[in-house]
Amino acid sequence: MPALGHYPTMAAEQRNYIDGEWTEAETEETMTVTNPASPAEVVASYQSSSAADAARAIEAAAGAADEWAATPAPERGQILTETSRILADRKDELTELLVREEGKTTGEAGGEVQRAIDIFSYYGAKASDLGGTVKSASGPRTNLYTVTEPLGVVGLITPWNYPIAIPAWKLAPALVTGNAAVLKPASEAPGVAHAIFEALDEAGLPDGAANFVTGSGSTVGTELVTSEEVDAISFTGSTAVGTTVYDQATEDGKRVQLEMGGKNPTIVSDSADVEEAAEIVASGAFGVTGQACTACSRAIVHTDIYDEFVDAVAAEADAIEPGPGIEGSDMGPHVSEDELEGTLEYIDIAQEDGASLVAGGNELDREGYYVEPTVFADVEPSMRLAQEEVFGPVLAVLEVEDFEDALEVANGVDYGLSASIVTDNHTEANRFIDEIEAGVAKVNAKTTGLELHVPFGGMKGSSSETWREQGDEGLEFYTIEKTVYDNY
Structure with missing residues (x-):
């Protein structure tokens, strides 16, 4: 510096x-x-x-x-x-x-x-x-x-x-x-x-x-x-x-x-490259410590690649080293103790509701307001983790049978700020753009990141x-x- x-x-x-x-x-x-x-x-x-x-x-x-x-x-x-x-x-x-x-x-x-x-x-x-x-x-x-x-x-x-x-x-x-x-x-x-x-x-x-x-x-x-x-x-x-x-x-x-607020989804199609999709989702979920209104909070994944994706995104989370931003760490702390406690509370709620913790989930034993990047699998659309804004580095991974099911789950929340899809299917991409209930729609990109010369805003409760x-x-x-x- x-x-x-x-x-x-x-x-x-x-x-x-x-x-x-x-x-x-x-x-x-x-x-x-x-x-x-x-x-x-x-x-x-x-x-x-x-x-x-x-x-x-x-x-x-x-x-x-x-x-x-x-x-x-x-x-x-x-x-x-x-x-x-x-x-x-x-x-x-x-x-x-x-x-x-x-x-x-x-x-x-x-x-x-x-x-x-x-x-x-x-x-x-x-x-x-x-x-x-x-x-x-x-x-x-x-x-x-x-x-x-x-x-x-x-x-x-x-x-x-x-x-x-x-x-x-x-x-x-x-x-x-x-x-x-x-x-x-x-x-x-x-x-x-x-x-x-x-x-x-x-x-x-x-x-x-x-x-x-x-x-x-x-x-x-x-x-x-x-x-x-x-x-x-x-x-x-x-x-x-x-x-x-x-x-x-x-x-x-x-x-x-x-x-x-937002409860932003990334749909992962069965046509997607799993490793690429995991990188996109992890970047959107764990960047800026998940403290972004556009952060990816839900990965909605086709059943044919679900298990492979869970393993890949968990590996992405495990590879992130939290620490002081000034020291070149991968992910910084929460802004305050209150924000950290809110995230830890949602981690507890997710486990009580029956979601499977596959990565992270722990407060770090060090000075500062740190939690590990966290991934939950086996999340149901009705769970609080799938419905409420967490505002921390916590990702819910939901399994769906097909594209129709994925759209229904993606739209089945009170928010509508940013959403993305990872797919090689052009028809799916265009239907996603037409039917997603969000003010920002992205194809093969993370939910975070905005250009300054185009409009930004959400739908519904966002x-x-x-x-x-x-x-x-x-x-x-x-x-x-x-x-x-x-x-x-």
């Missing part, structure tokens, strides 16, 4: 960013973030903000909204492009910070930081193309066209599992379309989101156009969701919390975008099914269209 330029040598106290100033919370209280690979190590402390702090940030955004909206879009884009450059200069430092706060491996963290860099660059370039459309009027001497306008003030609530990529893909389209924003990051790993605001400030973002407030969801998040000054909410997190956010936000007519994120659709959520009839 190259020498660091900005990273503090001692645990630092980080502040909120409100109206262009780094400020302490009125509570005068802070919360500490520790390294999940070494829980005794305090990485940094952050403000434990009150509802009043959140209200000040909202007020700052409301005060800046009109001027920021009036700023030419290419000028807004230049600020995002410069933000991308600043983040790129700090990539090594931010990668290490992400590893130390969230627990990813260095490779995973570096890829995520690069995604944030690329997102700001992408939307910075898109700024020059923003605008409406011109249509032909049915009568003479009439110009008929549309213009797009920002919504005003947007509240952004982001999770800990992608602590820089998700803030980036909400902030960049919100800002480039002329909205003022308030971001509340998850308390487990807010450091890299804090760094985004350092970069925005250095890039010349006007005071109040973007604000950063740390604190609990029940306090800061609720203030964002219920404030009359906030015009829209974009939330990523659990389905349980997202449902509450939706109910509260829509009560006063806010526009709402929700991206929530999404509000209202607005997509990323790409051009990521811009649409933050704008409203006005139709103009200009008779001359």
Whole structure:
């Protein structure tokens, strides 16, 4: 790892960013973030903000909204492009910070930081193309066209599992379309989101156009969701919390975008190469410690290759060496003790329900929040392990008789975020694309991994099914269209 330029040598106290100033919370209280690979190590402390702090940030955004909206879009884009450059200069430092706060491996963290860099660059370039459309009027001497306008003030609530990529893909389209924003990051790993605001400030973002407030969801998040000054909410997190956010936000007519949980399947056809399928499934299931909303949680495997696949995917799991991400390990720790305990509880439940443990299943006897990559066979579709989101490196392998049965099992959950199939049968691949109930469908690929210039979102309990994120659709959520009839 190259020498660091900005990273503090001692645990630092980080502040909120409100109206262009780094400020302490009125509570005068802070919360500490520790390294999940070494829980005794305090990485940094952050403000434990009150509802009043959140209200000040909202007020700052409301005060800046009109001027920021009036700023030419290419000028807004230049600020995002410069933000991308600043983040790129700090990539090594931010990668290490992400590893130390969230627990990813260095490779995973570096890829995520690069995604944030690329997102700001992408939307910075898109700024020059923003605008409406011109249509032909049915009568003479009439110009008929549309213009797009920002919504005003947007509240952004982001999770800990992608602590820089998700803030980036909400902030960049919100800002480039002329909205003022308030971001509340998850308390487990807010450091890299804090760094985004350092970069925005250095890039010349006007005071109040973007604000950063740390604190609990029940306090800061609720203030964002219920404030009359906030015009829209974009939330990523659990389905349980997202449902509450939706109910509260829509009560006063806010526009709402929700991206929530998943129970993502990979169907393995009898035509698949078993070793290749096992590699694809294992990568999707155990990458980022299974702490991804798009992680593969269920392998749905044709009976003719079931036993061979179970052996192969168990071998993949056994070959993974968990350990501190900073040391080049294959898989990092859970982000917190609570998350680890949740995963261990599901491992116990699966065994009580009659599933067969074929790999892993044990907490590691070492410092940090580690569990072995875990594979269960003989899982029935009705078992909790096959129905509920675990959010850890635990794979359920289900046996099916044919492709029809596989589709039924894949769709037989409350979620519909990402799904994949491994097959050499072109008909199966096309039927899968047509019939799978998921917002992301992949053929011969893992369920994780997203391109930034195409829409992302789920179906059923994985999404509000209202607005997509990323790409051009990521811009649409933050704008409203006005139709103009200009008779001359």
